[in-house]
Amino acid sequence: MPASRDQLGLVEVQDRFIAAWGRMASTWGISRTMAEAHALLYITGRPLCTDDVMDRLQISRGNASMSLRGLVDWGIVSRMHKRGDRKEYFQAEQDVWTMFRAVVRERIKREVDPLLASLHEMRDLTGVGASTEADEIADHNHRLDEMIAFFSTAETLGQRFVSPSGRGLQVAVNVLNKLH
Amino acid sequence: MPASRDQLGLVEVQDRFIAAWGRMASTWGISRTMAEAHALLYITGRPLCTDDVMDRLQISRGNASMSLRGLVDWGIVSRMHKRGDRKEYFQAEQDVWTMFRAVVRERIKREVDPLLASLHEMRDLTGVGASTEADEIADHNHRLDEMIAFFSTAETLGQRFVSPSGRGLQVAVNVLNKLH
DNA sequence: GTGTGGTTTCAATGTTTTCTGAAATTCCAG
DNA sequence: CTGGAATTTCAGAAAACATTGAAACCACAC
Numbered sequence: 001m002p003a004s005r006d007q008l009g010l011v012e013v014q015d016r017f018i019a020a021w022g023r024m025a026s027t028w029g030i031s032r033t034m035a036e037a038h039a040l041l042y043i044t045g046r047p048l049c050t051d052d053v054m055d056r057l058q059i060s061r062g063n064a065s066m067s068l069r070g071l072v073d074w075g076i077v078s079r080m081h082k083r084g085d086r087k088e089y090f091q092a093e094q095d096v097w098t099m100f101r102a103v104v105r106e107r108i109k110r111e112v113d114p115l116l117a118s119l120h121e122m123r124d125l126t127g128v129g130a131s132t133e134a135d136e137i138a139d140h141n142h143r144l145d146e147m148i149a150f151f152s153t154a155e156t157l158g159q160r161f162v163s164p165s166g167r168g169l170q171v172a173v174n175v176l177n178k179l180h
Numbered sequence: 181m182p183a184s185r186d187q188l189g190l191v192e193v194q195d196r197f198i199a200a201w202g203r204m205a206s207t208w209g210i211s212r213t214m215a216e217a218h219a220l221l222y223i224t225g226r227p228l229c230t231d232d233v234m235d236r237l238q239i240s241r242g243n244a245s246m247s248l249r250g251l252v253d254w255g256i257v258s259r260m261h262k263r264g265d266r267k268e269y270f271q272a273e274q275d276v277w278t279m280f281r282a283v284v285r286e287r288i289k290r291e292v293d294p295l296l297a298s299l300h301e302m303r304d305l306t307g308v309g310a311s312t313e314a315d316e317i318a319d320h321n322h323r324l325d326e327m328i329a330f331f332s333t334a335e336t337l338g339q340r341f342v343s344p345s346g347r348g349l350q351v352a353v354n355v356l357n358k359l360h
Numbered sequence: 361g362t363g364t365g366g367t368t369t370c371a372a373t374g375t376t377t378t379c380t381g382a383a384a385t386t387c388c389a390g
Numbered sequence: 391c392t393g394g395a396a397t398t399t400c401a402g403a404a405a406a407c408a409t410t411g412a413a414a415c416c417a418c419a420c
Binding site for chain 2: 009010016026027029042094095100111114121127136140143144146147149150
């Protein structure tokens, strides 16, 4: 159904949302299409099957399948079935905070943990010898320590946000807001 | 100077750090080389000129120039000069917290602000008409509102981290840690 | 002005990532 | 089992992105 005056139909505004979300994704290490699929599921709010996504985003079956799977892996989309229908449907998490908790959880696992592992491995890997580099090495290790401390704190913070208590992040935000 | 036993020389460990930092960058929307240049400047802790970076990372002059400029734009590397030397030297911010404050500041500016602008634009863009879609449109706008609320909070939080008081983020973290 | 060392730009090129589509696989009903 | 619908996989095609290198540019000393 078209629009009245300068207003747009639902589908057009959905498309804008999808585009905006996709644009943002590129800066986030997730592919544009995957973000668009997520945007579509989120903004329509209903379960869609692979063909729905293919048709709406004009992408191939393979791409739709991979993107939807990726979203399930991130934990922000879940699979579901309808009675008497063999197709699989996909449904986006509708609570924005829950969704971002899942994102934080995954990013810690995928990025922070491996980095911290590398950093710890590097620490004390420098040979001392009778070298004239002693000072330099001390500085170097100090820099590594600062990085390790930073990311450890970040990790702890993240864990807290994500914590089983559920609304961890919101509580934190409220506390911060009270700090004036 | 080579290593004694199973330990490595400074340069080798620096190379590992550079590699680890570069690997992480890809998931962050910044190019690997730019991250490597930053890693090099951070871990050596001293001002380096374009040629130093070219030689150490084995990259072209153009690439080095662009990458270094990018880092300056992010506000985590600064230009400096040495007396009696016409070359420009680059120096990484050495305080990890200050560095991440700069990153947060830029990411808000580059990603969150434009997204919020789009979201606000979309809100109330749906025509009502005599349509049977009224409920759907109400739900749709509700979803947009939740997104807007989330990112507004995120933005406020970010601003506070970045705030002129300087150590905003650290204060926040301490408060959170006291929350048990 | 001219020359020199340093820096930036950008078209061409190379590399990586993403996407397609058809074949292989899974899953279920009968 | 068998047949058929739904889904996944993956090699190759296409698109996006990063890099090179040489020319243009700049700024300063003379």
